[in-house]
Amino acid sequence: MAFKVYWILFALKVATCSCRADRKSHDLSRTSHQIKKIASLPPAIDESSGLALAKDGTLWTHNDSGGDPVLYRINTEGTLLAKWNLPVPNHDWEDLSAGPGETLFVGDIGNNMQLRKDLVIWRVEPNQDPKGIFYSYADQSSFPGTTPNFDCEAFFWYQDSLYLFSKDRSLENTQTKLYVLPDKPGSYSVSPQASFLLDAQVTAADVSPSGKYFALLTYGKVLIFEIKNQKITFDYPIMCFRTGRKQTEALVFYDEKTLLISNEQGNLFRLKIDHKKAQKP
Numbered sequence: 001m002a003f004k005v006y007w008i009l010f011a012l013k014v015a016t017c018s019c020r021a022d023r024k025s026h027d028l029s030r031t032s033h034q035i036k037k038i039a040s041l042p043p044a045i046d047e048s049s050g051l052a053l054a055k056d057g058t059l060w061t062h063n064d065s066g067g068d069p070v071l072y073r074i075n076t077e078g079t080l081l082a083k084w085n086l087p088v089p090n091h092d093w094e095d096l097s098a099g100p101g102e103t104l105f106v107g108d109i110g111n112n113m114q115l116r117k118d119l120v121i122w123r124v125e126p127n128q129d130p131k132g133i134f135y136s137y138a139d140q141s142s143f144p145g146t147t148p149n150f151d152c153e154a155f156f157w158y159q160d161s162l163y164l165f166s167k168d169r170s171l172e173n174t175q176t177k178l179y180v181l182p183d184k185p186g187s188y189s190v191s192p193q194a195s196f197l198l199d200a201q202v203t204a205a206d207v208s209p210s211g212k213y214f215a216l217l218t219y220g221k222v223l224i225f226e227i228k229n230q231k232i233t234f235d236y237p238i239m240c241f242r243t244g245r246k247q248t249e250a251l252v253f254y255d256e257k258t259l260l261i262s263n264e265q266g267n268l269f270r271l272k273i274d275h276k277k278a279q280k281p
Contacts (some may be wrong), residue, residue, distance in 0.1 A: 004120030007155035019221055019240035026237045028223075033241045035261075039268040044127070046242055048262040049153070050096030050204070051252040052104055060084075061250065061262065065092035065110055065116070067184055071124075079262070088130050094153040095204055096133040097162070099183065100231045102126050105133075105162060121155070121162060123185060131185040138191040149177060153249065154205035154216065160222060163232050166189075167214060168203045176202045176216065178234065196234040197224065206259075207232075215259060217251040220244050220273065222259065242270065 002019050019028065041048055047064040054060060058081060060071050071084040092110025106122040112117055122130040140150045148169035154176075155164040163179040168174045177192040200218035207214045207227070214232060216223045226236035243279055247264040259271040 013150065019242055026060045028240045032275070033273050035241075035243055035269055035271045038076060038260075038270045041078050041262065041268060042072070042074065044080065044083075045072050045074070046266060047249075047264045048266070048268075049094055049249045049264070050107070051206075051250040051260060052096045052098040052236065053254065054098070055102070055251050057254075059252065059260070060096060060098075060104060062088070062093050062095070062096060062106065064249070064264065065090065066109065067093065069093075069194050070167055071104065073107070076254075076268070076270075077249060082139045084124075084129055086122070086124060086131075087243055091116075091118070095155050096262075097155060099157040100124070100250055102171055103157075105154050105155070105157055105183070106130070107152070109155070109164070113170050114140070114148065114150045115123040115144075117143070119152075133181060133185055134187045135179075136189050136190045137179070137268045149175070150202055151180075154202045156214065158207045158214075159196050159230065162195070163205070163207075163214075165202045165205050166192075169201065171239065173197065174199055174201065178232070180232075191227065194234050196237075198277045203249045203260075208253045209257050212256070213238075213253075215251060217243075217261065219248060222251070222261075224273075239273070241273075243271065256279060 046243040048061045049064040050062050052060040059074050067090050069086045069090040073082040091108050094110040095107040097105045104124045108120050114188050121133045124130045151167040152164050152166050162165040164179040175195045175197045179190040197268045202216050204217040214225050222241050224239035226238050248261050252260050257273050261269045
């Protein structure tokens with residue numbers, strides 16, 4: 001019964017999710033956009049939780065916690081092209097990012113109960129064993145944390161660093177915190193670099209091919225930030241779009257005006273942005 005109530009409340013929150021408060025608080029553009037389903041994912045991908053763009057335009061994805069430690073390669077029609085079995089566990093894989101060359105970064109970073117001390121992003125390269133980038137939150141002193149903001153389901157690679165965005169489970173004043181990690185194997189303690197107030201939980205992130213923008217996905221909407229002087233900050237939020245496509249947990253820029261989004265219900269969506277029609281509310 002409690003499980004049913006949770007999902008009813010979750011569905012209601014997604015259905016009523018809006019950009020209104022974000023536009024008012026951060027003076028965001030009211031931007032024209034279109035979102036449509038473009039594919040159903042293969043049965044093997046039953047909880048898509050990360051997306052990364054390969055050099056040939058195909059996509060890498062993976063399942064959520066408890067899934068096999070496998071990366072799946074698909075095309076935009078949802079056809080399964082290949083599998084890449086990794087010799088590391090899937091405790092709670094939550095996001096995926098493309099790096100330099102054919103490098104992929106796999107984030108075993110889910111921390112729902114705020115108890116993990118083995119958080120790791122795997123650096124994965126062809127014909128090599130995965131190498132671990134282990135980290136802890138310098139601002140977490142108790143396990144579980146005293147505030148429910150030490151979970152993370154969103155990160156991307158940009159210019160030799162990994163940018164992580166926390167998933168805040170607070171009931172009010174929800175904010176995402178930004179952490180930065182080197183992209184080299186090792187063990188690190190990271191402190192928050194900035195925070196951004198938004199009334200939703202961040203579930204994925206990506207940076208555009210040109211490096212001009214980055215996007216944050218939540219349950220129900222996408223926010224776009226401009227990147228200036230090659231620095232990832234929350235200083236330049238510019239757009240917000242309502243998506244409302246159930247449990248959306250993965251996002252990738254396909255090009256500067258196109259985002260692909262998957263949900264854990266097995267669907268792949270294309271979000272097209274019309275920058276020319278952007279206007280302040």
